[in-house]
Amino acid sequence: MSLPIDGVRELALRPAGWLSGRGPHADTVLSGRVRLARNLARIPFPQAAGDQVRNEVLSTVKPAAMENDYFRGAAFFACQDLSPLGKQALVERRMASPDLAGMGPGSGVLIGSEQSLSLMINEEDHVRLQSMFSGLDLLEAFRVVDQIDDQLQEILDCAYSEEWGFLTACPTNVGTGLRASMLIHLPALVLTRQIDEALKAMVQVGMTVRGLYGESSEVAGHLFQISNRTSLGSTELEIIESVERAGRHLLESEVRARETLMEQAGRETEDKVWRALGILGSARVLNSEEFLNLSSAVRMGLSLGLIQSPGLGVLNELLVLTQPAHLQLYCDQAMEARERDIKRAEIVRERIKGWIT
Numbered sequence: 017m018s019l020p021i022d023g024v025r026e027l028a029l030r031p032a033g034w035l036s037g038r039g040p041h042a043d044t045v046l047s048g049r050v051r052l053a054r055n056l057a058r059i060p061f062p063q064a065a066g067d068q069v070r071n072e073v074l075s076t077v078k079p080a081a082m083e084n085d086y087f088r089g090a091a092f093f094a095c096q097d098l099s100p101l102g103k104q105a106l107v108e109r110r111m112a113s114p115d116l117a118g119m120g121p122g123s124g125v126l127i128g129s130e131q132s133l134s135l136m137i138n139e140e141d142h143v144r145l146q147s148m149f150s151g152l153d154l155l156e157a158f159r160v161v162d163q164i165d166d167q168l169q170e171i172l173d174c175a176y177s178e179e180w181g182f183l184t185a186c187p188t189n190v191g192t193g194l195r196a197s198m199l200i201h202l203p204a205l206v207l208t209r210q211i212d213e214a215l216k217a218m219v220q221v222g223m224t225v226r227g228l229y230g231e232s233s234e235v236a237g238h239l240f241q242i243s244n245r246t247s248l249g250s251t252e253l254e255i256i257e258s259v260e261r262a263g264r265h266l267l268e269s270e271v272r273a274r275e276t277l278m279e280q281a282g283r284e285t286e287d288k289v290w291r292a293l294g295i296l297g298s299a300r301v302l303n304s305e306e307f308l309n310l311s312s313a314v315r316m317g318l319s320l321g322l323i324q325s326p327g328l329g330v331l332n333e334l335l336v337l338t339q340p341a342h343l344q345l346y347c348d349q350a351m352e353a354r355e356r357d358i359k360r361a362e363i364v365r366e367r368i369k370g371w372i373t
Contacts, residue, residue: 037328039151070122237308289317
């Protein structure tokens with residue numbers, strides 16, 4: 017059965033800039049993201065606003081954002097017009113949050129043509145602007161959102177207090193309204209059982225640790241999302257620097273852990289990598305969790321130089337393409353879990369064919 021057309025399929029089948037596998041430390045840091053939260057002055061926050069008010073916010077924010085050059089050629093998706101599968105795909109692609117996917121009239125997301133930039137309207141706040149780049153490049157991500165934010169504030173009257181800064185629905189975002197985060201791959205720290213200590217150190221320096229899709233999501237495939245816990249009392253650049261510093265500390269710890277693995281269990285580590293690549297290249301049934309775990313080993317093998325292919329871009333693309341909604345959009349048909357597991361294995365085999373020798 018063909019799926020209903022709501023515009024998401026075309027977007028989901030195009031490559032996203034943040035999946036390129038290029039950028040600083042891209043073998044370990046899949047992406048760096050900077051998000052700004054803003055609200056319009058004297059208007060209830062989205063959760064407390066009725067449909068009429070939310071629609072008025074939408075009709076104010078959307079045209080203001082589309083005047084910006086960064087959103088030239090952007091696509092807009094209204095939550096009330098999206099199918100459940102379309103909403104899920106935008107979450108899998110990290111262009112929309114799970115909270116936005118649950119919203120109705122007056123909510124939507126504007127997505128830039130390169131899919132590295134998005135603006136959510138009437139999620140937790142009236143405006144959630146985010147920029148995402150491959151690798152650890154938070155300064156570049158901030159530069160982009162800062163320019164857009166400056167222009168939006170020339171058009172929009174944002175809720176701001178001289179004492180508290182930008183006012184937001186969640187107290188942790190009050191102040192700059194900025195959340196900087198990175199999606200980082202830490203398999204060696206997990207395998208050497210140092211991960212709990214490493215993450216505890218992150219919490220002690222004011223970081224929050226989450227899973228692949230942010231708040232309330234579970235950690236899978238040894239992928240962790242690290243971000244600042246609060247935005248009050250620090251400048252934007254101080255927040256960026258603190259998150260980058262925490263990320264570099266984790267990177268150094270992960271590198272040392274990988275060196276330990278190779279020194280103490282080099283042959284076993286190499287075997288783990290090649291077994292994972294072999295299974296991905298021959299499996300006929302593959303569920304999401306198994307793919308994430310196997311691809312984690314392959315990603316570590318690339319970083320260690322134990323294998324040369326597939327490239328990081330291929331693994332990053334598969335990370336998204338093998339998710340349930342993307343699989344169904346790719347095949348243009350609704351599928352039960354077992355059907356998806358079979359199709360997932362088929363797509364993975366096809367993408368890494370010829371790289372197993």
